[in-house]
Amino acid sequence: MYLSLSWRNLWRNKKRTIIAATSVFLAVLVAVVMRSMQNGSYAYMIRSSVKFYTGYLQVQGKGYWENRSLDRSIVIDEKQQKEILQIPHITSIVPRLEAFSLVSFEKVTKVAQITGIDPEAENNMTDLKKRLVQGNYLTDMPGGVLIAQGLANMLKIGIGDSVVLYGQGYHGVIAAARLPVAGIVKFPIAKMNNAMVFLTLTNAQNTFSAYGRITSLAIMLDNIKNQAHVYNSLSSMLGGQYTLMTWQEMMPDLVQGIELDNASGLIMLIILYIVIAFGIFGTVMMMTTERAKEFGVLVSVGMQKTRLIWVTTLETAFLAFLGAISGAVFSLPVITYFHYHPIPITGNAAPVFELLGVKPIFYFSTDPWLLINQAIVVLLIALATALYPIFFIKQLQPVQAMRS
Amino acid sequence: MPLIELKNLSKTYNTTAFPVQAVKNVNLQIKKQEFTAIVGPSGSGKTTLLNLIGGLDKPTGGSVFVEERDIATLKANELIDFRLHHIGFVFQAYNLIPVFTAKENVEFIMLLQGISKTIRDKKAVELLNAVGLGERIDSRPSQLSGGQQQRVAVARALASRPNFVLADEPTANLDSHTAESLLDLMEQLNKDYEMTFVFSTHDPRVIKRAHRVVTLEDGAIKFDVGGKN
Amino acid sequence: MITSLAWKNIWRNKKRSLIIILATALGLWGCLLAGAIWMGWGESMVDTAIDRDLSNIQIHKKGYTQNKEATNFIPDGFRIIKETQSIAGVKAVSGRTLIDGMASSPISTFGVKIVGIVPAQAKKVTDIYNRLVEGNYFAGNGRNPIVIGKKLADRLGLKLHSKIVLSFQGLDGSLNYAALRIVGIYKTESSLFDQSNVFMQQADLLRLLNSKPIIHEIAIRTESARIMPQVYDALKTKYAHLAVQTWKELAPEVAFTSAAMESFTYIFLGIILFALLFGITNTMLMAVMERIRELGVLIALGMKKGKVFAMILLETILLSITGGVAGIVIGGLSIAYFSHTGIDLSALASSMETFGTSTLLHPFLPLDMYIALPVMIVITATISAVLPAWKAVHIQPSAAIRTY
Ligand SMILES: Nc1ncnc2c1ncn2[C@@H]1O[C@H](COP(=O)(O)OP(=O)(O)OP(=O)(O)O)[C@@H](O)[C@H]1O
């Protein structure tokens, strides 16, 4: 009967209750959709950035990250590579040898980043083959080089022409090579498109006199959740010999960009929550003061104030649950829809995303915790407004209340 | 031993522009099973006096003893429980719970007392039949006339089987037939269960049946007629 | 008369009205301040980019941006520098000779852009001279001085007064090497910029290139941001054969991010007002219900429905505008305060730096937002008033007077 008293009080003024519940409902919906989009996009950005080049983890020589010096290159032999691959959750390892060098064709000379790769492993991780716009992909044969489209245009070089690499090799040895262009690849990021040259790892090692050496070993995982775990097993396996870098360390811009965006999103949510809290508070207050007389009667006829407080708190709880649960339930299909139909970004924003190496698309996360968390936060806010009737009833003077 | 004893009871309202002394030095003893009417012109302090007796209002002077206990010594929660188990109220403005039906209004007080559902149901229907509202047990207050609401209020007051009932103008809106039957019911309870009644009223039908008539004027007792001594 | 009646009606239930006024005021305040910080951040990002490198307008030879070859210099560049200096609205002009090259040390090698400048000119256009952490900005008269970024110095393991080797292609296609003395090390907010830009005196660079005086880029600062379009138009018509671009065209991602801040603020305002809408509707609905008897009497006495509607509408607008004005005033004051003192984000410094902005933000809101906002509030109020006013108009006088 207490329950039904609360329930009926709620429906005494249907419109008001519906409006208040709707504001809770919308708060949950807006919060969930916003967080879903933010979290989904972060997850997507991390996944694609990691896949794009760095991998989740990289094994490097000590100090390599600071200097990018070939002198800090390392040797990881096949036995060690096999051992690393045996660590659970590691799906692939991608060895690379990277160095800057001059590249020339006929009269033009440019600076490029030369990367020696294992063609198969590289393609598995970064889909390099898909970037091919002309010619053939690298094979393990002592083939040629893949050259980025922008750089090829500047050098005015085509398939079959031979490019000259000229730079500094391992321990200051002069590095020089003349290799045919096997294919042309295209990158969305202008900086890369104007500067990348790929060749097989063996060719690179020979060119830079870094026989058997690599500058980094990129590591892909099945799931980002296992990163910490793998990090630990890997670093204990490698000992203090090498440096183990995480994607967070290698891409601080991405991490901080996410943090900053996340902070802005949270500030927006907090302000939204404050406004919603006031709306609910106003409604609860009206529902309370309006019934001052009734409360007066109930206390007069012998209802303990604590019981009365329960009844009113129950009312607020009903209202909050109604809004929060329907909000969570309704936002589920919304984010699920957008999860499968992500929103493409058009107009001026698109190039910005491409600069970050990310497809210009808003992804949505369907992590159930997102729903639950937002619903709980809004619910708690709504329940906090129940403090008003408690306070009101505590100081209620029945005679005065009845006279009003 | 008096059931209710008022000693030098006074109440002054200071909330107004100049203080209003609604009850002045009232000394009164009401015995068990008395059927008392408090009469007096409008504004003479009847409602105030009933509120003081029921512990709804705090006196500014003197005290109220119920069964020789000063109700001022009761804690807030004890006072509420005391009202729940000992007093039945009929308010001048009925003050029913708007979202409850007539039956639920009556039932609710018994729920507060912890009475089981079957007994509540049975008694609520009985009482509403007794006040002549057997047909309207499922109506909400807003669907009832003033007099019907008043009768629900009376039924509610009686439902808790109180030791005494404080009724503020219980017959003000009733036709003579209904008023008489309501009074019959109260007389019955008064006799059968030794229930004590204190009314405030202008109604000659009530005054006629009262064992004792206390007349108030400007908050003080002017006459006190009848009463078994 | 009707306005004062509406105003008095609002204050009949002080608590209730205050809650909605407070909600509006706090919501808008938070919104405006957050928006102002975002916009201040966007502007700071733009300012830093302009001061560091971009300047307001740049002139290149057509096609230079696609193919940054040394031979793509601006014909008659020095005459154009002279001419532009006398164009109205132009504050300073700097000519830059740009060569892509490789910077090496015994430790490592990096691709860099070699920028040949006339220090006196460059100082008026960009603020690198102000960003030195060590050494000076071409103050001495040693041979072949160079100023490099801190990041590059670290990567190459170089110190002030160390020698750095640059290799680059001359105009004739020959490869040149030059050893230069580091006289200054600068640090800007962008480590990417610091890593990839080195500055030399134009005369030195030209001598090393063995070239006649050539200029690839003319950077122009205008007197103010407002006059920029005018200067741009003048330059564009005068040098139709050259590529004249504003910083917005040169760095669309910076322009976009800055512009996005404003849209972002408007979207946020929209969400907050939408949330407020529910609170206002509920409050007014209550106000109508509470006065149902009184309104019933008014209608019974012959008050026209239009008048009743107008009265409720007016009350709603007054209520919302009161909160709105309060929000705008505290918002405006706090923005004014913070834009005076600046908001020190040094706690977030590292993340702000990667985003290329200085850490002291000066929040601001454009004037049109202060104008648009009251309009948005009135629209919100009008929408919120519909339901309560409809309810008031449809009161049945007989029923209302009977209402318990
Ligand atoms: N809460 C209050 N504040 C100020 N004055 C009050 C208050 N309650 C009652 N009064 C005043 O006290 C006096 C007695 O009021 P009371 O309600 O007891 O009269 P009553 O005898 O019940 O009148 P009626 O027959 O009209 O119901 C009146 O003058 C009234 O104005």
Ligand SMILES: [Mg+2]
């Ligand atoms: Mg009275």
